[in-house]
Amino acid sequence: MSEAIIRLENVNKWYGQFHVLRNLNLNVARGERIVICGPSGSGKSTMIRCINRLEEHQQGRIIVDGTELTNDLKHIEIIRRDVGMVFQHFNLFPHLTVLENLTLGPVWVLKKSRAEAEATAMKYLERVRIPDQARKYPGQLSGGQQQRVAIARSLCMSPKIMLFNEPTSALDPEMVKEVLDVMVSLAEESGMTMLCVTHEMGFARKVADRVIFMDQGEIIEENTPDVFFDNPQHERTQLFLQQIL
Numbered sequence: 001m002s003e004a005i006i007r008l009e010n011v012n013k014w015y016g017q018f019h020v021l022r023n024l025n026l027n028v029a030r031g032e033r034i035v036i037c038g039p040s041g042s043g044k045s046t047m048i049r050c051i052n053r054l055e056e057h058q059q060g061r062i063i064v065d066g067t068e069l070t071n072d073l074k075h076i077e078i079i080r081r082d083v084g085m086v087f088q089h090f091n092l093f094p095h096l097t098v099l100e101n102l103t104l105g106p107v108w109v110l111k112k113s114r115a116e117a118e119a120t121a122m123k124y125l126e127r128v129r130i131p132d133q134a135r136k137y138p139g140q141l142s143g144g145q146q147q148r149v150a151i152a153r154s155l156c157m158s159p160k161i162m163l164f165n166e167p168t169s170a171l172d173p174e175m176v177k178e179v180l181d182v183m184v185s186l187a188e189e190s191g192m193t194m195l196c197v198t199h200e201m202g203f204a205r206k207v208a209d210r211v212i213f214m215d216q217g218e219i220i221e222e223n224t225p226d227v228f229f230d231n232p233q234h235e236r237t238q239l240f241l242q243q244i245l
C-alpha cells in the first residue's frame with residue numbers, strides 16, 4: 001500500500017458511559033476509495049466525523065496527511081482544509097444562491113478573488129451537471145440537485161479527501177441515481193481519496209477499493225467488494241448482508 005493519507009490507531013471514543021468506537025485501526029492509502037457499511041448505530045457516522053474533528057476521540061491517534069488531530073486548533077484547521085464533507089442533509093445556506101453557496105468558502109477562507117471563485121464554482125457545477133442552476137436558491141432545486149450542489153461546494157475547497165455520510169439516504173428514490181452517478185464519475189476521474197458511508201451496494205461494487213463493515217463500534221471485516229459481498233467471512237456481516245441485499 002502506498003503512503004497512508006488517513007491513519008487511525010487504536011481509536012476509542014465514548015459518549016458519556018457509552019463506548020461508541022472500540023479500538024479502531026484503519027489505514028487509508030492516498031487515492032483509495034472506501035465504503036463503510038454496517039447496521040444503524042454501529043458508529044460509522046461517529047468514525048468519519050472524528051476524522052475532521054466534528055467529534056472528538058478520547059484515546060488513540062488520528063493522523064491526516066501527516067498532521068495529528070489534537071486539541072491544537074492549528075492542526076484542526078489544517079485538517080479541515082484537506083477534508084471535505086458531504087452530509088445526509090445538504091446543509092446549504094437557503095438565503096444564498098447556488099453560486100454564492102459555492103464561492104463563500106473560497107472567498108472568505110481561501111482568500112480567492114470573487115472572479116476566480118466563481119470560475120471554479122462553475123467548473124464544478126458543470127462537473128455535477130447543473131451549471132444552469134447557478135443563480136437559483138437551494139429551495140428551488142430538487143433534493144438530488146441540492147446534494148450535487150453540496151458535492152460541488154466541497155470540491156470548490158480543493159480537498160485532498162472527501163467524506164460522504166449517507167449522501168443519498170435522505171433523497172427520494174428517483175434522485176439517488178443522479179447523485180451516485182456524480183460520485184462514481186468523481187471517483188473515476190479525480191483520483192480523490194474517498195470515504196463513503198452508504199448502503200448503496202451497487203455503488204460499493206463499482207467504485208470501492210475496500211468495503212469496511214462496522215458493528216457495535218468495531219471494524220468487524222474489511223475486504224474488496226467482490227470478496228465482501230460474495231464471500232463474507234464474519235457471521236455478523238452475513239446477517240447484515242442478508243438483511244439489505
Ligand code: ADP
Binds near residue numbers: 018020045046
Ligand atoms: P451510525 O452512523 O452507524 O448509524 P452513529 O455513529 O450515528 O452510528 O451512532 C453510534 C451510536 O452512538 C448510536 O447508538 C447513537 O445513538 C450514539 N450517539 C451518536 N451521537 C451521539 C451523541 N452526540 N451523544 C450520545 N450518543 C450518541
